[in-house]
Amino acid sequence: MKSLCLAVSATLFAFASPLALAENERSAEATSSAQTLVTAKVNGMVCDFCARAVTKVFGKEAAVENVHVDLDNGEIHVTLKSGTDLSDERVATLVKKSGYDLVSIARDAA
Amino acid sequence: MKSIQYAGLALAIGFAGSIQCAEARPVSYPSGWTVMQMNNGDMSSIHVHYSPTYSDSIGLYSERNWDADWHFTGVQYNRLVKRWNRAGSQANLYFKVGAGQADPFGDGADVEAAGFVGLGADWETRRWFVAYEGRAYDLGFTQDARQSARIGIAPYIGDYGDLHTWLMLQVENQPESETPTTLTPLVRFFYDVQLLEIGYTPETEELMLNWIVRF
Numbered sequence: 001m002k003s004l005c006l007a008v009s010a011t012l013f014a015f016a017s018p019l020a021l022a023e024n025e026r027s028a029e030a031t032s033s034a035q036t037l038v039t040a041k042v043n044g045m046v047c048d049f050c051a052r053a054v055t056k057v058f059g060k061e062a063a064v065e066n067v068h069v070d071l072d073n074g075e076i077h078v079t080l081k082s083g084t085d086l087s088d089e090r091v092a093t094l095v096k097k098s099g100y101d102l103v104s105i106a107r108d109a110a
Numbered sequence: 111m112k113s114i115q116y117a118g119l120a121l122a123i124g125f126a127g128s129i130q131c132a133e134a135r136p137v138s139y140p141s142g143w144t145v146m147q148m149n150n151g152d153m154s155s156i157h158v159h160y161s162p163t164y165s166d167s168i169g170l171y172s173e174r175n176w177d178a179d180w181h182f183t184g185v186q187y188n189r190l191v192k193r194w195n196r197a198g199s200q201a202n203l204y205f206k207v208g209a210g211q212a213d214p215f216g217d218g219a220d221v222e223a224a225g226f227v228g229l230g231a232d233w234e235t236r237r238w239f240v241a242y243e244g245r246a247y248d249l250g251f252t253q254d255a256r257q258s259a260r261i262g263i264a265p266y267i268g269d270y271g272d273l274h275t276w277l278m279l280q281v282e283n284q285p286e287s288e289t290p291t292t293l294t295p296l297v298r299f300f301y302d303v304q305l306l307e308i309g310y311t312p313e314t315e316e317l318m319l320n321w322i323v324r325f
Contacts, residue, residue, distance in 0.1 A: 043196055044193065044196065044200040046199060049300075049324070050200070057139060099195075101195040103197075
């Protein structure tokens, strides 16, 4: 009887372990696939052409999935690809390269 | 001596007040190309330039001046000297220089080395637009100069990607022209990468048609 219990336990463990591991992997994957939304507030962005410049410059970055410009609030909304990052220093450089002045940076989950 | 030099420089810049219309910005975003085609009854021009950075552009410029009977073709360099970025506004100061050749078309005269210098300035919000530009030419066989200023208002504020419309008034001064000072009301349409301006100058009964595309 004891050997039967051990056999059943071993069988259950053998099946359960891969399931638990898969669950852990899915959880880790979900964490790393979370997208980041970077909001850069800038000065001087007053026209469509300004917005186009920003879109072109940020759009060339490998980490950038999407760029949206809010002219009303002078904000650039950058959605990053899963598992990538764009440092504050890089954001500042890209804003400067576009011809505008960075005021602040905020980050949220997309 | 220094004050004389400064006075000379100021005079030169003042004379440099020859402008093409107070046009759109002469620089683009990094790696951007721009084609500008300007027409009014006095001149037609085309300027194609490439911007390696947001503050520089270099390209080709060709102008046929119907009023003064000359044709210039050359290389033009534009430099954003200073930009003032503020919350809700932007102002710019530009320097322009061109070098090439010119000829007084129609009389078989020789082609001569020619060049020009110019200054431009603008201030813009989403509602208001003000600009000035001056340019002076040395064409070898003659000299020419003109300057212009603009004020504009957007009747509505569009979002990014919308059709933007501006109502503008341009005053232009060309000392050597038959009608030295003219006033041109115009409408500017700006959509996507295209900019189109249509205006009319009552004093000379001439149509203005400008077109700019950036890519």
